[in-house]
Amino acid sequence: MSLDLEVVTCQLHCSLPLSSFQDSTFVLFLTQNIPTPLPLSYRINSTFPHVTPYVIFATSLYLFYTTHKLLRQKHFPPPPEASSMAKSPESEHPIKAYGYAARDTSGVLSPLTFSRRATGDKDVRFKVLYCGICHSDLHFVKNEWGVTTYPVIPGHELVGVVTEVGSKVEKFKVGDKVGVGCLVGSCGSCQSCANDLENYCPKQILTYGFPYHDGTRTYGGYSDHMVADEHFVLSWPENLPLDSGAPLLCAGITTYSPLKHFGLDKPGMKVGVVGLGGLGHVAVKFAKAFGAEVTVFSTTPAKKQEALEGLKADHFIVSKDPEQMKSAASSLDGIIDTVSATHPIAPLLSVLKPDGKLVLVGAPEKPLELAAFSLIAGRKIIAGSAIGGLKETQEMLDFAAKHGVTADIELIPIDYVNTAMDRILKSDVRYRFVIDVANSLKAP
Amino acid sequence: MGSSPETEHPVKALGYAARDSSGVLSPINFSRRETGDEDVRFKVLYCGVCHSDLHSVKNDWLNAKYPMIPGHEIVGVVTEVGSKVKKVKVGDKVGVGCMVGSCRSCDQCDADQEQYCSNLVQTYNSHADVTYGGYSDHMVCNEHFIISWPENLPLDGGAPLLCAGITVYSPMRYYGLDKPGMHVGVVGLGGLGHVGVMFLKAFGVKVTVISTNPNKKEEAVGKLGADSFLVSRDQQQMQAAVGTMDGIIDTVSADHPLTPLISLLKPNGKLVLVGAPTKPHELPAFPLLFGRKLVGGSLIGGIKETQEMIDFAAKHKITAAIELIPIDYINTAMERLQKSDVRYRFVIDVANTLKST
Numbered sequence: 001m002s003l004d005l006e007v008v009t010c011q012l013h014c015s016l017p018l019s020s021f022q023d024s025t026f027v028l029f030l031t032q033n034i035p036t037p038l039p040l041s042y043r044i045n046s047t048f049p050h051v052t053p054y055v056i057f058a059t060s061l062y063l064f065y066t067t068h069k070l071l072r073q074k075h076f077p078p079p080p081e082a083s084s085m086a087k088s089p090e091s092e093h094p095i096k097a098y099g100y101a102a103r104d105t106s107g108v109l110s111p112l113t114f115s116r117r118a119t120g121d122k123d124v125r126f127k128v129l130y131c132g133i134c135h136s137d138l139h140f141v142k143n144e145w146g147v148t149t150y151p152v153i154p155g156h157e158l159v160g161v162v163t164e165v166g167s168k169v170e171k172f173k174v175g176d177k178v179g180v181g182c183l184v185g186s187c188g189s190c191q192s193c194a195n196d197l198e199n200y201c202p203k204q205i206l207t208y209g210f211p212y213h214d215g216t217r218t219y220g221g222y223s224d225h226m227v228a229d230e231h232f233v234l235s236w237p238e239n240l241p242l243d244s245g246a247p248l249l250c251a252g253i254t255t256y257s258p259l260k261h262f263g264l265d266k267p268g269m270k271v272g273v274v275g276l277g278g279l280g281h282v283a284v285k286f287a288k289a290f291g292a293e294v295t296v297f298s299t300t301p302a303k304k305q306e307a308l309e310g311l312k313a314d315h316f317i318v319s320k321d322p323e324q325m326k327s328a329a330s331s332l333d334g335i336i337d338t339v340s341a342t343h344p345i346a347p348l349l350s351v352l353k354p355d356g357k358l359v360l361v362g363a364p365e366k367p368l369e370l371a372a373f374s375l376i377a378g379r380k381i382i383a384g385s386a387i388g389g390l391k392e393t394q395e396m397l398d399f400a401a402k403h404g405v406t407a408d409i410e411l412i413p414i415d416y417v418n419t420a421m422d423r424i425l426k427s428d429v430r431y432r433f434v435i436d437v438a439n440s441l442k443a444p
Numbered sequence: 445m446g447s448s449p450e451t452e453h454p455v456k457a458l459g460y461a462a463r464d465s466s467g468v469l470s471p472i473n474f475s476r477r478e479t480g481d482e483d484v485r486f487k488v489l490y491c492g493v494c495h496s497d498l499h500s501v502k503n504d505w506l507n508a509k510y511p512m513i514p515g516h517e518i519v520g521v522v523t524e525v526g527s528k529v530k531k532v533k534v535g536d537k538v539g540v541g542c543m544v545g546s547c548r549s550c551d552q553c554d555a556d557q558e559q560y561c562s563n564l565v566q567t568y569n570s571h572a573d574v575t576y577g578g579y580s581d582h583m584v585c586n587e588h589f590i591i592s593w594p595e596n597l598p599l600d601g602g603a604p605l606l607c608a609g610i611t612v613y614s615p616m617r618y619y620g621l622d623k624p625g626m627h628v629g630v631v632g633l634g635g636l637g638h639v640g641v642m643f644l645k646a647f648g649v650k651v652t653v654i655s656t657n658p659n660k661k662e663e664a665v666g667k668l669g670a671d672s673f674l675v676s677r678d679q680q681q682m683q684a685a686v687g688t689m690d691g692i693i694d695t696v697s698a699d700h701p702l703t704p705l706i707s708l709l710k711p712n713g714k715l716v717l718v719g720a721p722t723k724p725h726e727l728p729a730f731p732l733l734f735g736r737k738l739v740g741g742s743l744i745g746g747i748k749e750t751q752e753m754i755d756f757a758a759k760h761k762i763t764a765a766i767e768l769i770p771i772d773y774i775n776t777a778m779e780r781l782q783k784s785d786v787r788y789r790f791v792i793d794v795a796n797t798l799k800s801t
Contacts, residue, residue, distance in 0.1 A: 192711055200711040200735055202687075261736070330562075354552055354560035360729050367726040370702075372717045375741025378560055379618065382739050384732025 089114035089151060092216050098444055099223030100414055101151035102141035109141065109417050112151055113444055114219060116227050124172050124233045125164040128441075131221035132157030132247035132407070133433040135278060135340070138421050140209060148209055155221030155435075156182040156207040157249040159242045169230045177236035179397065181249035182207055182387050184218055184232045196391040198232075222414065224441055234394050237401035244406035247278060247432040248397060250387065251407060255283035255336055256396040257388035258359040259290060262381075264334040267291030272335035274319065274348065276303045276311075279338035279361060281431040282407055284311045287336075289403040295328065297335075297348070306430070310408075319343075325351060330378075338362045345382065346374055354378040361385050407432045413440035449474035449511060449576070458800050459580030460771055461511035462501035469501065469774050472511055474576060476584050484531075484590045485524040486538055488798075491578035492517030492604035492764070493790040495635060495697065498778050500569050504722070509569055515578030515792075516542040516567040517606040519599045529587045537593035539754065541606035542567055542744050544575060544589050556748040558589075579771065581798055591751050594758035601763030604635060604789040605754060607744065608764060612640035612693055613753040614745030615716045616647065621691040624648030629692040629708060631676070633660045633668075636695035636718060638788040639764055641668045644693075646760040652689065654705070663787070667765075676704065687711075695719045702739065703728055711735040718742050764789045770797035 090096075093115035101112035119125045137154035139145055162176045172178060185205030186198040193201050205212055208220030219226075234249070236242070259265050264287070271292040273283045280296070284307070287294045295315040296307040304316040317324045328351045335348055340362035346369070348358055358381065375382065388396065400406065408431045412420055420433040435441075450456075453475035461472040479485045497514035499505055518540045522532050532538055545565030546558040553561050564570075568577030591606065593599070616622045624647065630640045631654045641664065644651045652672045653664040661673040674681050682704055689708050697719035703726070705715055717739065731737065745753065757763065765788045769777055777790040792798075 197711070197736075354557065360732060363729045363733050367703075367728045369724045370727040370739070371724045372720040372741060375717055375739065376720055376743045377741070379557075379615075379740065379742050381741075382727070382732070383736065384729060384734070384738075385736050386733045 089217075089219070091115065093117045095227075097219070097223055097225060099153045099219060099441070100417055101153045101219075101222075102148075103151050105143045105148075107138065107141035107421065109154075109222065109421075111444060112153065114151075114153070114223075116219070116225070117214070117216075119164045119166050119227055120229075121166040121168040122230050123166045123227050124162055124169055124178065124230050125225065125227040126160035126162045126178055126233075127225045127438065128158050128160045128221055128223060129438045130159045130243045130246045130411075131155040131435045131437050132250065132409075133417070133420055133424065133435065134247075134250045135424060136250070137220075138424055141421070149217060152209045152217075153219040153222050154208050155223070156180070157246045157251070157434075158207075158221030158226060159236060159246045159249075160226065163225065166230075171230055171235065172233060177242065179234040179236050179246070179249050180207060180221070180226060180228050180232060181234065181253060181393055183390070184228050185213060196389040198389050199387045200389075222417065222435060222437070222441075224437070224443070232390060234390070234397055237398055240397060240401035241406055243411055243434050243436070244409045245397070245400065246434050247407035247409065248282065248400055248405070249393070251278045251282045251432065252286070252400060252405075253388040253393045253396050254361050254386070255279055255338070256286050256399070257392055258336060258361060258383075258385035259283070259286055259334075260392070261385065262334055262357045262359055262383065264292065264336075264357070265290040268293070269333045270295070270331060270353075272297055272332045272348075272351065273313070274298075274335060274337040274343075275339040275362065276300075276307055276431070277338065277427060278407070278429075278432045280336075281311055282405070283336045283338060283361075284313050285405045286400075288312055289399070289405055295332065319347065322347075330354070332356055334359065336361060340364055342366045342368075344369065346371060349374045349378075349380055349382070352378065352380050355380070357381045357383060359383050359385055407434075409434045411436050415440065449574075451475065452574075453477045455584075457576070457580055457582060458798060459513040459576060460774055460798070461513045461576075461579075462508075463511050465501075465503040465508065467498065467501035467503075467778065469514075469579070469778070472513065474511075474513070474580075476576070476582070479524045479526050479584055480586075481526040481528045482587050483526045483584050484522055484529055484538065484587055485582065485584045486520035486522045487582045487795065488518055488520045488578055488580060489537075489795045490519045490600045490603045490768075491515040491792045491794050492607065492766075493769075493774070493777055493781065493792065494604070494607045495781060496607070497577075498781055501778070507569070507571070509574065512569050513576040513579050514568050515580070516540070517603045517608070517789075517791075518567070518578030518583060519593060519603045519606075520583065523582065526587070531587050531590060532592060537599060539591035539593050539603070539606050540567060540578070540583060540585050540589060541591065541610060541750055543747070544570075544585050545573070548588070556746040558746050559744045579774070579792060579794070579798075581794070581800075589747055591747070591754055594755055597754065597758040598763050600768055600791050600793070601766055602754070602757065603791050604764035604766065605639065605757050605762070606750065608635045608639045608789065609643070609757060609762075610745040610750045610753050611718050611742070612636055612695070613643050613756070614749055615693060615718060615740070615742035616640075616643060617749070618742065619691060619714045619716055619740060621693070621714065621716075622647040622649065626650065626690040627652065627688060629654050629674070629689045629705075630670070631655070631692060631694040631700075631705065632696035632719065633657075633664055633788075634695065634784060635764070635786075635789045637693075638668055639762070640693050640695060641670050642762045643756075645669045646756070646762060652685070654692070654708075656700075676700075682708070689713055691716065693718060697721055699723050701726070703731065706731045706737055706739070709735065709737050711737070713737050715739045716742055764791075766791045768793050772797065 186201040187203040546561035547563040
């Protein structure tokens, strides 16, 4: 048979108009994404009308599927991931939520309606009762670390009451008091995770401002409720106050963990604490609870009374006073340095005994100046530590409950939060603000 | 009364001393004390040349007292012992390292960590007492600070262990980097570094040598038995090794950045400094926090541990790679040491070449 072909370019969709078989015409439509023009339609005139339709039909089907497959492979982009879909915080999840968020680098917080995922099999959903304000919240809302995406709802010292649990949750039931700290996820399979050190997992997921497993961003505790994987939810001890215990979820574990890990938790040890703020005051309390003799180092002489009388520290040294520092030379087993402002470490190393340990838990941005000989002559160590794993955080809470360790707090309504942030900048708080979320955060 | 080195003690001695911060060494007649009840007197056979000797004679550390007779990697044979000495007898081979005295009553001394005693007496150029080191014909030393020399440990190749050896051995033990299967880096392949590689291999540790000099790869891997070699200035190589090491022994005393080394550590990893640059390091805090990593120092080791190290070296046949030299070559040796032109330690053949004039 002879075939006369007429080429016509077409657009948009494939169709086989069967009614055209009579004159042996069929048209293939394809999308605009094809980079090179292809002959797409053929008007076929055949001298064997009774056979031709079947041939044409088969051919067209073959062409249709082949081209379709090729095009999909080469030209159709893979379906967009959930995170890149432009969904608003309010619509990305099925359950409505509301909180206070920062919208830009001014860091000013204001009400935000957003949403949280439904309670999965291993999830625990809880109403937020209290949330501590950590200095990290302030760094984050102002994007001082360059990692913030707005809007951001901070808060990683949350305490609440369980409202729903997933079908596979074993540790909690509705009505239980719980806490969530700085982590809501990790890889679960690396060496750190295997050693209950989720805080050193390279794929850890922070409680706020981080991409979660589903690609959406996490929102923290300045909000009405939260949902978290059971593994990252802490059981709240009966006799631990909810409000003044909340800051332990970050400040507490941050100081408890290195005291234990670096062996500074033995009775009679001489431990220094540098800086008397949110971290420092809790470090003093834990060190005292371990039976240590505690020296507070501060640049502010006015904090002496609080340190000695309020917090029951044993000694107080003004770190900028060389005479006082000299009197403490080679006397301490270890120091927990909570200060994040840039400061010299040589004087701190000099007050350590041989084999002494300086542990940084505050993170100065600029590098510190370290004379190697100050470590070598005395086999001293300078180390860092960041929060703690979930198992240790639970242990810390239980220890705090047993020994009556809580933070010194100022309880505030949520609409005070911006003023609180300003005051934190000026270190005008003794020593942690805690937001009375349940009583002050109202649904819009 | 200004007694001179030659007259201050009753027993004549001969050595090589630096007279000023040029560091040039030349013969000196001096004197040593008589053998006390607890003393061991020995003829010096060999003495290693440590880079600290070079720093000291040139007054790099601003604490030099001249004339200075350096040398703290000393091996010899006992010629006389005091009445209360039990450890060794005449004819025994012995070693003396970097210390000849301490208070013997503080916490550090009680813990066999005499090197951290605040009243430490160093083998030469000590702060309070005047001491003269091993570039000399003989020495007298309190029994406590004498190391018994194992039968099968070569005297010349073993001498550098008394400083270089203990300096790397001690932190491997203390910081727990001596467990089979661990992965430990050694920065710098010189006197300290090459001995460090050998000890780590003897512990069953996987060793990566980190160096600025690509030419050292063959020696590191081929001769010393290191498992791998990293050029520290090669970004790609360093990137590939991020987060792979349990610890690093950093022997380098030239200025160098610590941040890239910290990145090589696994979480809970340890960077141990045994070399001391003159300028302070820049230490970033974040990499320490997010990984609970530490930077620690270490200074030689206590006497008990030095003996343990020497016995370990004898058992595992570890000796330094040395170039044996006559004592009158010492100034040339110092110049070559300055240029790192030695594989890997000079050892002075004292007994055969130090002659009275």
